[in-house]
Amino acid sequence: MLTSLQNPLVKQLRKLHRAKERREQQLFLLEGTHLVEEACAVGLPLLTVCCTEAWQAQHAQLWQQLQARSQRLELVSPEVVRAIATTVEPDGIVASAERIYSEPLALNNFGLVLETIQDPGNLGTMIRTAAAAGAEGILLSADSVDLDNPKVLRASAGQWFRLPMGISSSLKTDILDAKKQGMQIIATVPTATQTYWEVDFKKPSLILMGNEGAGLSPQLNALADAHVTIPVSPGVESLNVAIAAALMLYEAKRQRSR
Missing domain, CATH: 3.30.1330.30 (Ribosomal protein L30/S12)
Structure with a gap:
């Protein structure tokens, strides 16, 4: 011993x-x-x-x-x-x-794209939620928290092993490739006039979520085909990124189940 x-x-x-x-x-x-x-x-x-x-x-x-x-x-x-x-x-x-997740990941139906996520608890929660909502995978920017951070694994509740995940050297390139394949790109913006439940998630879709503090970069935000808002009560600035992702993912699941 x-x-x-x-x-x-x-x-x-x-x-x-x-x-x-x-x-x-x-x-x-x-x-x-x-x-x-x-x-x-x-x-x-x-x-x-x-x-x-x-x-x-x-x-x-x-x-x-x-x-x-x-x-x-x-x-x-x-x-x-x-x-x-x-x-x-x-x-x-x-x-x-x-380590096992360095392979490139191609998403062609329903996926989550994450830019500069820094909190391991948030990332683990989004992995767990994406798996539960039926997403085919998560694509993560290289400047995000490590996928194999111990807190990420624990927060994923075991789904880390079951959900395909990839690290992107260029999210812009990968998103443009997805657009060429006919996928719609959806981003949340507080000033958007369309709510997230008004988007047609039955179409092949990528949901973009950005950094906890700064949100999506202007570069990626400009690639979105649809900008949506998640309504909040007066005085509330925004939602936690993992909660926002969960709402988007489950609205997509709801629509795709009909």
Whole structure:
């Protein structure tokens, strides 16, 4: 059993808290039973799995699965798990895996495009919501928060493994390509005269959402075929970007279900 916080493996896994290290090692962390279960369910190979004896005893069946699909399994002390994890009270298991989302992503029916999203909780929530609403994927600008930030994975509630996602080197180019394929581009603007429920989401559609503070850049906003507003009561400046995305996605789902 590993008990020392100075163990080389422990030090290496702790480095994955930082985006720079995740990029250099080309690895990311999975924290908690639910994320490990979801990774196993989709067949994601795990490199290293660290868990406590108590966790192993409580999850004998999952432990057997991990023995078959992990390169290295280590029993560790609760103190080591707490050191490796980014959560305050981890549930007893942390794993590492290779980064997997760098492939380009083509959206041709119903998708979400995100520009310069900085809050990992917002991104994780939008991943979860997009999956629930039936979106075919999310395209993210390269200057957004890392997709494999631990908080993003946790906020996605496991949908991170199931929803196609891609990092775009040029959102403008990708959006123009989508327009050529007949997709309509929809952006939210507070001054728009059309509400979001007046758009015909039955058409192939891309929903654009921008940075939490600055919104969409003028460059991307200019590409939209339809500008819509989400009405709010007087005195309310705007909605959280994840909430706004949820309203748009579910209006699209409502229309597409009719």
